Amino acid sequence: MIRLGVPSKGRLMEQSFAWFADRGVRLTRSASDREYAGTVEGVEGVALVLLSAGEIPRELAAGRIELGVTGTDLVREKLPGWRSDLIEVAPMGFGHADLILAVPECWTDCRTLDDLASIARDFRAAHGFRLRIATKYHRLVRAHLAAHEVADYQLVDSQGATEGTVANQTAEAIADITSSGATLRANGLAVLDGPPILQSQATLFMARAATGPATDAFLRRLGLDGTKGL
Template sequence: MSIKLGVPSKGRLMEQTFEWFAARGVGLRRTGSDREYAGAVEGAAGVELVLLSAGEIPRELAAGRIHLGVTGSDLVRDKLADWSTQVAELALMGFGHADLIIAVPACWSDVDTLEDLDAAAHAFRAAHGHRLRIATKYHRLVREFLTREGVADYQLVDSQGATEGTVKNLTAEAIADITSSGETLRANHLKILSDGLIHQSQATLFAARHADWADERATFEAFARQLGVSADF
């Protein structure tokens, strides 16, 4: 038996994850070709590397098929209902920063806040006979945020491509998406609402609360000490 550690399988997030562990004496590396999702761990006994997409890791943590996982805090919160009952945050890793925000057309000069958006949505429905559309990939987080902030008369539409382009393409009136610099939003003539920050995301090391820890506790505690994180959850 071993502790299964799920990390992103490609791109900058994988590279930064490898760097984070290397700084703590744990070597992670891919094995085989770029098309093979196989990896190895050096410097930590009893730990097995599992390469997954960042979007798969919350599901695998919740199911207990991996013990530990690195992914964006936004993905865990969006994909898992009552996420904190299913996973525990062990460490904020200091990279992969991005903000999940609400943005509207820059030409909406009278819409700057969520209260303004609520009024605009009400007026939009009265004028057009259907609700204002907000394109997003983050349905749970956005819906919970807008409900908490009292925004009504909208509908979420799923975006699997370039969300910033949906307003220009007339498939949505506003968006809720991840941004780091805001440059893509500005290029698409969008502006962030002044109080439209939903979540500040970063790469986070999570533990699966419902994984089988019975035979792995001592291994995990030694690994946690090596990483400098708490083993209590």
């Protein structure tokens, strides 16, 4: 039995269901929103497992599901060396978002990472502690800042409402996922110039340990080639 992990609620679930339906596989959640169970029609030997998008990378890596739909940002953040455990089968064309760095709009002299590095040095000298960046993407942000020689900062963990941390004075800057930037602007934040830390979208992943005739046949049923990431 192939276990297929799909986000358990919201727009990601709906768009995932639509993506599979377009390929002749109908996924249906149980009648109760409190039940994380569902059915698969149009193909044999596949079971639907409903999970939060954040759980799916871990479940894939642990071998508890064979295939899963989740964001590229979550895989890269949660699984160091993820390529040794997972195969990126196919981007799915929805759930687009950029992982960005944003600072207060009133920091008119901070528009690039070089500006941020300079401001961070001055901030530490002036305040006696490092400039705080609120994020839940510690691994990705730390690697990005190291690559651009930004050193005088500290990461503050934020698992929700990250855009509000600057106004609440628990951070001076943020690194977060955004699609339109409207929430950032509403909170008086401006995205630093340059490419984002990561461009993310919903993607179908497969556990490397799950490669074999059954998963290959299912992926062919979807019009995909599961061996291209090997």
